[in-house]
Amino acid sequence: MSEVSEAVTLVFFSFLMVAAGYEIKRRQQKLRAVYDVLDVETKHIAAGLEQMVQQGELRPYTGETVA
Amino acid sequence: MATRKTPPQKSTAASLLEDAGKAVAEAAVETSEMVEALIATSLEPDATGDESPFEGATSGFADSSPDAAVSEPGAAEPENGHPPRFHFFVIDAGWKTEPSKVLRDNFHMIRLFQNNDPLYILNREQSIALIRANPDLIGKDPILLVHDLHARGGRGESGYHGFRLCLGLINNPQQALAALQKFLRFVQQHRGSEDIEKHIRDKLHRKGLENAIEVMRESIAA
Structure with a gap:
């Protein structure tokens, strides 16, 4: 009987740890999706935007009109 | 016996004192800015409960003027004298x-x-x-x-x-x-x-x- 109890406790504890790990991972991913530095995959976006600025396609917002 | 004047030493000592004074003044300003930022952060209520990593950020760095000028055609002219x-x-x-x-x-x-x-x-x-x-x-x-x-x-x-x-x-x-x-x-x-x-x-x-x-x-x- 005690062996069964120990096994149930072990399974429950393992499940708890896996669930906690999953939740931590999920929150980290959500956080990094909302805020993050530009990585290798997104740096080219900044490059493209700067190119648009250089070509005059983008003008700074002056508070009067939205480009 | 002629007395040797040592103006360079005096000037060095004076400049050291001046530098020390400047460093103390800068440290005081920086500390006061950090304290102000901490107070502002701690006083702000956070009722939204979001997970911003930028919450409670405080400045621990001296200001450095920008040195990279931007001269693209579409770039904004610096309004405050700095690029x-x-x-x-x-x-x-x-x-x-x-x-x-x-x-x-x-x-x-x-x-x-x-x-x-x-x-x-x-x-x-x-x-x-x-x-x-x-x-x-x-x-x-x-x-x-x-x-x-x-x-x-x-x-x-x-x-x-x-x-x-x-x-x-x-x-x-x-x-x-x-x-x-x-x-x-x-x-x-x-x-x-x-x-x-x-x-x-x-x-x-x-x-x-x-x-x-x-x-x-x-x-x-x-």
Whole structure:
């Protein structure tokens, strides 16, 4: 009987740890999706935007009109 | 016996004293700024409960004037006598969402709190074209992308450095506004930093640890 109890406790504890790990991972991913530095995959976006600025396609917002 | 005058030594001592005085004054100013920032951060209520890693950021760095001039044809002329440190870009395909409204209602505030660094707002067509070319951005917009001009040409493959805030992933308008404010606060407080990306990574790491502790606490409580 005690062996069964120990096994149930072990399974429950393992499940708890896996669930906690999953939740931590999920929150980290959500956080990094909302805020993050530009990585290798997104740096080219900044490059493209700067190119648009250089070509005059983008003008700074002056508070009067939205480009 | 003629007495030898030693003006260079006096001048050195005087300059040392002067330097020491300046250092003390700078340290005092920096300390007072840090205390003010801490007080402002600690007094601010956070009722939104969002997970901004920029919450409670304090400036621990001396201001450094920008040294990388921007001379592109479309670039903004420096309004405050200094070339801009950052370029801000708003990408918004036009989803009718509350975060989008929050961002559009606060364009002027973004400029005000960023030392008038230029804010470039892509129109709908430009945003859609950009997102079509980068489909992983669908649903993440409106995006506030900040390009760090000082970090240009530094480490990294492309030489482009910066960070982004994807407001489209936040559903609640109050949380979106709080996230925007915290983001701007962090950028403003660290604009003198040599490597602001490092501070963001540190913040994210710290926030991740806090999340882990919170999850463990919730697990135990359950």
